[in-house]
Amino acid sequence: MRVMKSSTEMVRQQNSGLVLSALRRFGALSHTDMADHTHLSSATVSAITTELDRAGIIERMEQQAATGRGRPRVLFRPSRGCGYLILVRISSDVVQYSLVDYAGTLMDRFDEARGASATDVTVFSRGMLEALDRLIGRSSISRDAVLAISISSKGLVDTAYQRLVWSPVFGDQEIDFQWLLRDWSARIILNNETRLTAQAVARCLEKKQDLKQSLAVLSLGHSIGLGIVQRSSVGALEVTAPNFGHMLHVANGGLCRCGARGCIEASTGFYGILRTAFEVPADTIPAKFVPLAEMDRIAMSARQGKRMATYAFRQAGLALGQGISRVLSLHETMPVVLTGPGTRYYDLLQAGMVEGLAQSQPVRREGMPDISLMDDEAGLVFEGHKQRAFDDVDQDILTLRPSASAAMKAG
Amino acid sequence: MRVMKSSTEMVRQQNSGLVLSALRRFGALSHTDMADHTHLSSATVSAITTELDRAGIIERMEQQAATGRGRPRVLFRPSRGCGYLILVRISSDVVQYSLVDYAGTLMDRFDEARGASATDVTVFSRGMLEALDRLIGRSSISRDAVLAISISSKGLVDTAYQRLVWSPVFGDQEIDFQWLLRDWSARIILNNETRLTAQAVARCLEKKQDLKQSLAVLSLGHSIGLGIVQRSSVGALEVTAPNFGHMLHVANGGLCRCGARGCIEASTGFYGILRTAFEVPADTIPAKFVPLAEMDRIAMSARQGKRMATYAFRQAGLALGQGISRVLSLHETMPVVLTGPGTRYYDLLQAGMVEGLAQSQPVRREGMPDISLMDDEAGLVFEGHKQRAFDDVDQDILTLRPSASAAMKAG
DNA sequence: ATTTATTTTCTCGACTGTCGAGAAAAAAGA
DNA sequence: TCTTTTTTCTCGACAGTCGAGAAAATAAAT
CATH class of the missing domain: 3.30.420.40 (ATPase, nucleotide binding domain)
Known part of the structure; x- marks a missing residue:
């Protein structure tokens, strides 16, 4: 079928996505800000935020300086502890591993220089698995808490199946990241590097x-x-x-x-x-x-x-x-x-x-x-990387999490 | 804003579109067929069809041969009289004018050979206006009943503003169809010819x-x-x-x-x-x-x-x-x-x-x-032409018509 | 200290959707 | 005439949005 049928539940999911992505773009917003950005009514925003809050997807920020007269605004942001992202950037001389929390702030990062064994896929694969474990180990995070592992490389990428088909670094040696990371429950995302740059520039x-x-x-x-x-x-x-x-x-x-x-x-x-x-x-x-x-x-x-x-x-x-x-x-x-x-x-x-x-x-x-x-290509790649990964992860979370908590609410 | 907010009314519009486009693709369908094709529930299809029927957008077809046991199915199709389409195909030697009713059947067609005056835009424009009037005159249709005039030509087309920018026939002489046809209330659509062929082949x-x-x-x-x-x-x-x-x-x-x-x-x-x-x-x-x-x-x-x-x-x-x-x-x-x-x-x-x-x-x-x-490129172009024009026209109609009749229903 | 103004959040009722289940309709066969 | 079968139609439950206005919470004014 060409286009999905629409239902009232889909409407909620769509509008929740709107709210969440506004939060991503602008960092932390109050009720009214969200209503302005999404063109939703205040009542709807209220319903959505309480639902997302209850589900642990967004959280109220602690107090902030009074902004003037009137009832103080309560700011929401994506809930830090909701989950984590791992971003892996493979470049010609180095592999960079970054850990990012659900609010988008960088928690940890290290570079792994690829030495003489540079072009061997099995060596690289083993190194990558180790590096990932080290990354979550340093911050005491469990694998289940990692929502997505997003990998970028130059070269030819099979986005649908997370296979690196051809890269300047590994040439024709394919890497099937879906398979390599099969022990992770996280969503695996593979990107061409310039795609990410373009995304960041566009936004x-x-x-x-x-x-x-x-x-x-x-x-x-x-x-x-x-x-x-x-x-x-x-x-x-x-x-x-x-x-x-x-x-x-x-x-x-x-x-x-x-x-x-x-x-x-x-x-x-x-x-x-x-x-x-x-x-x-x-x-x-x-x-x-x-x-x-x-x-x-x-x-x-x-x-x-x-x-x-x-x-x-x-x-x-x-x-x-x-x-x-x-x-x-x-x-x-x-x-x-x-x-x-x-x-x-x-x-x-x-x-x-x-x-x-x-x-x-x-x-x-x-x-x-x-x-x-x-x-600052590196900075753009990082920004694009985050944006791309959160686009996917937020969508995943919205299709799963809030409905589960709706059941809890009823019970 | 990136993506439109969603509301319950939009849901109805979307699903009505689904129903209508199923009708376009398969000609005439019963309640149950539509439910199957759109994955909507029978109840919803019922609501939508009665609404569209009341608004004169679709119509029940007269009786048809019994299909076996059980209550006979009533078939719906786009309502013939709901409006008309004019399709104009400009090719190197001839301009073809076709009149199509809302059910998609060809009502009238003639070719206008472009003689010696072939490459002069003002001559062509005058000829086109005359031909359009002749077309609706022959079938006794008023201008208001023409929902869209869809024009196709080879060459470079500004789809957003309905301007033919460069064509093999007229070269650099631009034609602004939006302006030329300003006396028509119909929506004006301009297409590159191969776009239409591609559309038809794809479907x-x-x-x-x-x-x-x-x-x-x-x-x-x-x-x-x-x-x-x-x-x-x-x-x-x-x-x-x-x-x-x-x-x-x-x-x-x-x-x-x-x-x-x-x-x-x-x-x-x-x-x-x-x-x-x-x-x-x-x-x-x-x-x-x-x-x-x-x-x-x-x-x-x-x-x-x-x-x-x-x-x-x-x-x-x-x-x-x-x-x-x-x-x-x-x-x-x-x-x-x-x-x-x-x-x-x-x-x-x-x-x-x-x-x-x-x-x-x-x-x-x-x-x-x-x-x-x-x-049969010509056949493909015609099919694509219809599909493209109806995609637009149906959308237009659904955003305007049924809501108006909802008011009638209340009164 | 109290009141007023102001701003934001929250709640309620009206409205519009979809859906499942089952009633009603309409024809063919027994 | 009754039964079977297939389709259409209707009803009540449920989910979502929205506008309006109540409630909350603070700063300024008195």
Whole structure:
């Protein structure tokens, strides 16, 4: 069936979700604030908050400074002890584990450097299981209290079945996280990293009333990621992370890490730029990892006018610009946000990008898209990670918890 | 706000929509059928049907052959007289006007050949207004009874504001249908033609339980159209028609009708194939129109082994294959349905297509997508046209009509 | 110290929905 | 004429939202 039937119970669930997500967005709200944000009547908010409070999903905050005349407002927030989130960010050199309580505050975090055993999946898997146990051990939390384990990585992700299909780190070695974490009752979520960045950027712009119809977020670095935000027909934001880095740039182009030829990444990823700058043949096996210092040196010589270095960045920009033009053709003209370590070379990439964009039909018609840079990719990923995980977890909780307590209320 | 709040009235509206759309899909249903299809209880269906019946939106069908024992079922269908739809299909040589009643049956249709004045917008506009009046005149229908005028054309369409932005027929001359038809109370809908085809194909496959997660429909002809069907996170089908024909195929490629260079259409559209086959320089102004007979001749000589003709089709297939590979990269691997007059040359296009697809990353990983052909593009466009228009019109009616009659019921 | 003004929370009754169960209707067969 | 069968229709229970106004709790004014 296309669309679910609706019932009065669904209405309550939907509106509870509205209240909870308002709480997530704005931290702590009073009755009246919630009514304003959700456009629900005060009476309804009252009913919902008492229900959620009784179920232990939200809690009244302790007193706070008087705000003026009148009855003091009581603020609600998601109940800290309701459950916990574990966020795992897998990046090329390090795996970061974060523990977050239900109110969204970071409780604990540590990094696990991936040493020489970097690329072995079984070693990584064992390390991950240990790290997870250590994380909850340090805060004396039981496994059952962990509502979700949300994992992010660059690469190709099977969101439906929580399988990492291809990643820069592990290549073609699949990881089935659903299976790996089968001893955990928590919901397992797997995300493409740039998807999370896009989500965070979108919410951020939404708050500033600055979100257009849609939005593209590009992460530039050793690999190239794209996240796309669109408003669905019902008005919700849908975020996707297409496999942009490995979209065909040009037939018979440079050899890519993925084994194909002519991917965008093979021109625009750090290893691609390096290869061009040093005039290494384009079918050379890509470097596993290019230190940022190395890239900085190439950029330096490009800024000093060295020909091949300049050319390398220009070609990278060209591939990026043409790739973006294709994205615009297949969606619509939308603002582009660049992030990731590669943004520091934007001055060198720009000319090629503009050239690559200019000749295409969508740009000829609608003009250049807005292109802006955004720093702190790590922070954005973390924010997006939380948002994404809570979206799911809150939904889970609302479908299970309050009805159970409704039975208690009756008994 | 992200998502609308829910209320009991919205529940009724939603479920009424479910009932009505079941009626649209299956023609005429009894109480019990509707309950089965919508998963609503018999009591609810009863309430809804009496309400819709009273409001004149659906009607009981006259008697029908006894189906066996038991109380005879009463069948409902959308009420013929509830309103009318006008569907206008603008194609390169002809404009087709169709009048459809609220039950979806075709009442009247005529074609208006666009003569020498073909490309002049004011002439076309005047002609269209006249044709619309003639259409309703012939069936003695008043303007107010026309619920929607749904227009389709190839080209670039601004769905939000009903403006035809660029079309093969009128080029850069915009047509603002909202303005042109300002004397009509009907809702104005403007669609890209391939969007409609995709919609029809999707519903067709859905009925056969054969619809995968998503689907791409390509229309091959003088121009190239793409429609993409995706399931949104809430499970509804979202159909979009990206500007595929004018996506960048290759930098500095052949001159396209749109004025840009290297668009897919410039290689794969009929005029592109013609240009290559006859070794005309790729920056030659494209032919306005290529008769099918002309294409058939080129195909004939290609099948007889003539080199340039074969090459032309191969290049066209290559551009198509590479373009599709990019679509798969930016969405996911999905089945591809080919339609339109160009499918008769599929034997000649196939080799290039496969080559263009094979080298790309998504195909290397997931294998070749399912590619199938479908005839009767005109029929599909008509079906999709109806579906699309009724989706909108039914929604409009449900938000307005039944509540008004609820007041009557009280009085 | 008491009153007044102000702001927020909470409660009540009216209304609109859905649902299950079973009554009523209508036809075919015994 | 009675029984069986199938479908439609109705009724009461239950769940949810909403507006209005009561109740609560504080600051300012007297």
